[in-house]
Amino acid sequence: MVRREVFKVAFATIVRKEVNRFVRIWPQTILPPAVSMALYFVIFGNLIGTRVGQMDGFSYIDFIAPGLIMMSVMNNAYANVVSSFFGAKFQHHVEEMLVAPIPNWVILAGYITGGVLRGLAVGVVVTAIAMCFTHLRVSSVLTIIAILLLTTVLFSLGGMVNAIYAKKFDDISIIPTFLLTPLIYLGGVFYSIDLLPPFWKAVSYANPIVYMVDAFRYGLLGTSHTHLGAAFAIITLFVIALGGYALTLLERGTGIKS
Amino acid sequence: MNALEILGLEKVYANGTHALHGINLQVAEGDFFALLGPNGAGKSTTIGIVSSLVKKTAGTIRVFGHDLTQNWFEARSLLGIVPQEINFSQFETSLEIILNQAGYYGLPRPLAMERAEKYLTQLGLWERRNDLSRTLSGGFKRRLMIARALVHEPKLLILDEPTAGVDVELRRSMWTFLRDMNRGGTTIVLTTHYLEEAESLCQHVAIIDHGRIIERTTIKELLATLPTETFVLDLDTVMESPPALPQYALRMRDRTTLEVDLARGQDMNDLFINLTHSNVRIRSMRNKSNRLEELFLSRVNRNPEPEKGNGQA
Ligand SMILES: Nc1ncnc2c1ncn2[C@@H]1O[C@H](COP(=O)(O)OP(=O)(O)OP(=O)(O)O)[C@@H](O)[C@H]1O
Numbered sequence: 140m141v142r143r144e145v146f147k148v149a150f151a152t153i154v155r156k157e158v159n160r161f162v163r164i165w166p167q168t169i170l171p172p173a174v175s176m177a178l179y180f181v182i183f184g185n186l187i188g189t190r191v192g193q194m195d196g197f198s199y200i201d202f203i204a205p206g207l208i209m210m211s212v213m214n215n216a217y218a219n220v221v222s223s224f225f226g227a228k229f230q231h232h233v234e235e236m237l238v239a240p241i242p243n244w245v246i247l248a249g250y251i252t253g254g255v256l257r258g259l260a261v262g263v264v265v266t267a268i269a270m271c272f273t274h275l276r277v278s279s280v281l282t283i284i285a286i287l288l289l290t291t292v293l294f295s296l297g298g299m300v301n302a303i304y305a306k307k308f309d310d311i312s313i314i315p316t317f318l319l320t321p322l323i324y325l326g327g328v329f330y331s332i333d334l335l336p337p338f339w340k341a342v343s344y345a346n347p348i349v350y351m352v353d354a355f356r357y358g359l360l361g362t363s364h365t366h367l368g369a370a371f372a373i374i375t376l377f378v379i380a381l382g383g384y385a386l387t388l389l390e391r392g393t394g395i396k397s
Numbered sequence: 398m399n400a401l402e403i404l405g406l407e408k409v410y411a412n413g414t415h416a417l418h419g420i421n422l423q424v425a426e427g428d429f430f431a432l433l434g435p436n437g438a439g440k441s442t443t444i445g446i447v448s449s450l451v452k453k454t455a456g457t458i459r460v461f462g463h464d465l466t467q468n469w470f471e472a473r474s475l476l477g478i479v480p481q482e483i484n485f486s487q488f489e490t491s492l493e494i495i496l497n498q499a500g501y502y503g504l505p506r507p508l509a510m511e512r513a514e515k516y517l518t519q520l521g522l523w524e525r526r527n528d529l530s531r532t533l534s535g536g537f538k539r540r541l542m543i544a545r546a547l548v549h550e551p552k553l554l555i556l557d558e559p560t561a562g563v564d565v566e567l568r569r570s571m572w573t574f575l576r577d578m579n580r581g582g583t584t585i586v587l588t589t590h591y592l593e594e595a596e597s598l599c600q601h602v603a604i605i606d607h608g609r610i611i612e613r614t615t616i617k618e619l620l621a622t623l624p625t626e627t628f629v630l631d632l633d634t635v636m637e638s639p640p641a642l643p644q645y646a647l648r649m650r651d652r653t654t655l656e657v658d659l660a661r662g663q664d665m666n667d668l669f670i671n672l673t674h675s676n677v678r679i680r681s682m683r684n685k686s687n688r689l690e691e692l693f694l695s696r697v698n699r700n701p702e703p704e705k706g707n708g709q710a
């Protein structure tokens with residue numbers, strides 16, 4: 140059989156398996172972000188937001204909507220890959236793929252695509268919820284699509300690397316809790332980084348999530364603090380670096396081959 | 398053509414365990430081959446390396462002439478593996494597991510469905526195709542592992558203790574199944590702890606011990622070197638040492654239990670007559686359970702602990 144055909148079918152198989160997985164366990168995968176999104180909108184949007192007043196020239200609820208959507212998308216892309224791949228390691232069925240005539244990049248691409256699709260699926264759900272609370276506008280569809288794709292790819296890659304190194308279930312929640320959540324909360328989801336004193340503003344620019352949230356907000360609201368080109372360049376760089384790293388780990392068999 | 402060729406295979410695990418010391422092994426196309434050895438000998442390590450699940454330290458593996466490292470695509474495509482430990486996704490059904498596996502080998506969906514039905518039916522699993530794998534009993538899980546390994550119709554099938562924990566009836570039906578596969582042209586390599594299994598199925602055998610192949614022969618020749626049978630005799634007489642009967646290999650297991658190896662040509666009547674003459678009273682008698690263990694013991698005694706002669710490097 141022709142290699143390329145085999146790889147294509149194998150890739151489609153992994154993607155299908157990944158989608159089936161998160162759809163089958165939707166109360167764990169799709170429902171929680173929907174619930175927390177509704178809570179965020181009620182509490183920050185309606186109750187507190189009305190007292191906050193304007194942020195970057197928008198009502199508070201309009202300002203945080205893009206950040207909240209982005210936050211769900213990031214978390215879920217990451218969570219999908221880290222729990223699915225770690226589960227495959229833990230139950231040893233990752234071996235089914237390692238024995239088969241498929242290269243590591245196909246395995247990686249399959250899992251990343253799974254994470255991207257989970258991120259996007261959750262993105263659609265939370266956007267629908269956001270629309271119940273506020274009127275979302277769209278300023279640049281192209282920016283929205285590009286930034287969503289790059290961000291979900293990046294967070295899926297992050298989940299993959301985490302899963303590769305993870306030895307026990309605790310290990311798959313350490314990074315999200317102690318690294319991702321702080322970076323996301325400090326990434327300009329809830330406030331405009333213009334509010335920060337110059338020092339903290341400069342520090343914030345070292346946080347890649349600031350660029351992603353900002354670029355996404357630009358796609359929706361048409362306003363941003365960062366240079367859009369710089370944002371894309373930084374995210375792309377991270378994707379390449381993390382992608383190369385994940386692939387190297389798979390090639391070495393780190394955490395999966397003794 | 399050799400279905401499997403292993404040259405100078407070395408494995409040192411990360412914790413320093415030197416599991417394989419230069420394994421060399423050839424399995425001819427069409428053979429039914431048994432890899433025998435006591436626990437910890439290195440069977441699963443060898444199979445793990447052939448399956449690309451364990452990283453080799455040194456050596457070469459070829460599957461139908463394709464180098465597993467350089468031509469991994471061809472080599473892996475020809476290979477089907479049934480591992481020792483169950484490794485399914487707990488949350489997938491038998492059918493999903495088989496269809497996924499087919500997908501990993503590039504089988505288009507319609508063909509995958511066809512094969513899934515064929516092999517799940519052959520292994521008596523078709524009615525249970527929609528059951529989650531974790532709800533299957535141990536025997537069914539073993540069968541599902543075999544069905545999974547066959548879905549891409551490999552030319553070389555390697556099974557690591559496929560009948561461990563399987564009841565007698567199912568074991569016999571697996572034997573028939575594997576024998577038919579082999580007649581149909583599939584080369585089969587299996588490991589087992591049951592000599593009867595190797596005896597009933599295999600043509601050639603290799604014995605591995607402490608990471609070295611210590612014997613490579615036909616099953617017929619191997620059996621010919623075995624004492625026909627070892628018996629355990631429970632005595633009414635209490636004895637410190639076995640009776641002086643030099644024509645028999647006798648050992649005291651404890652003061653009222655005697656073990657005897659009956660060689661070819663020795664019969665039981667003579668043994669009893671001789672024991673009676675020596676004033677040994679026998680209450681009951683049974684077969685020593687595992688002949689294969691006996692075999693290993695006799696081989697390992699002949700080949701003293703290999704680590705020692707080597708010096709520590
Ligand atoms: N992942 C591992 N890390 C370190 N040592 C290992 C690992 N796997 C196996 N070993 C060691 O390698 C040696 C060979 O083990 P292996 O599993 O290959 O034996 P085996 O012949 O399959 O035994 P069994 O009949 O019990 O299945 C043993 O000493 C074992 O402890």
Ligand SMILES: [Mg+2]
Pocket residue numbers: 440441442481557
């Ligand atoms: Mg083993």
